Amino acid sequence: MDIATVMAADAGDRRSDAGMSCSDSMIPLLSAARLTGTPSAMAAATISYDADPDGWGWVGTEVLRTYADDGARRAMTDLRTLIGRCPTVVVSSGAGVGDRYRFAVAPGPRLGDDSVHVSCRTFGSEPLEWDSILIRTGTTLVAVKEQGNQPGGDRYLTQLAEAALRRFQATGS
Numbered sequence: 114m115d116i117a118t119v120m121a122a123d124a125g126d127r128r129s130d131a132g133m134s135c136s137d138s139m140i141p142l143l144s145a146a147r148l149t150g151t152p153s154a155m156a157a158a159t160i161s162y163d164a165d166p167d168g169w170g171w172v173g174t175e176v177l178r179t180y181a182d183d184g185a186r187r188a189m190t191d192l193r194t195l196i197g198r199c200p201t202v203v204v205s206s207g208a209g210v211g212d213r214y215r216f217a218v219a220p221g222p223r224l225g226d227d228s229v230h231v232s233c234r235t236f237g238s239e240p241l242e243w244d245s246i247l248i249r250t251g252t253t254l255v256a257v258k259e260q261g262n263q264p265g266g267d268r269y270l271t272q273l274a275e276a277a278l279r280r281f282q283a284t285g286s
Contacts (some may be wrong), residue, residue: 122145135199142195143202143216143231145245145256149191150184152254156286160273172260173270174246175277179253189249193218196240212236222271224278225250235261246274255281 128285141147178185204212213236221230225248233243246257257274280286 132153135202136203137202139195139199140202140204140214141280142192143199144243145192145231145247145258148178148188148243148254150180150188152178152184153181154179173273174258175273176256177253177281178256182253183252185249185252185254186227188254189229189247191246192231219244221246222275224248224274225255244270248274248278250278250281253281
């Protein structure tokens, strides 16, 4: 397993709006790649594992976001609201053809004060999964997101989310 530390870009403090369209620009918010609210501190790491006998490597991202207020709780509420309102988004290619992204809140582990497993499936030329597990503990969000794996390839996601939460609880980072 390889881990590379990076700082992730952020969506800023833009809150979801009931009137926002379910356009392809919403995909980062729907997939939990970006979240609403402005964190007071944030760190991210990319995790990869390429020992799969089928030749398909696993790549994921872990992000810690700490808020000075109740931003973590609002981000979780906003995410669930957006997924309920925009379960399917089509990315326009400009030629009238696009990939279809399907979002859902999936069964997942109950961790921290609140947690959610976000299921994201793409149905383009090759079906892929982009699942995430977000865990709120106090004013911090711990998010682990897989990066475009084959269907059924999320076997490491829960293990990594549990390990990330244990590490955060033990070290604060």
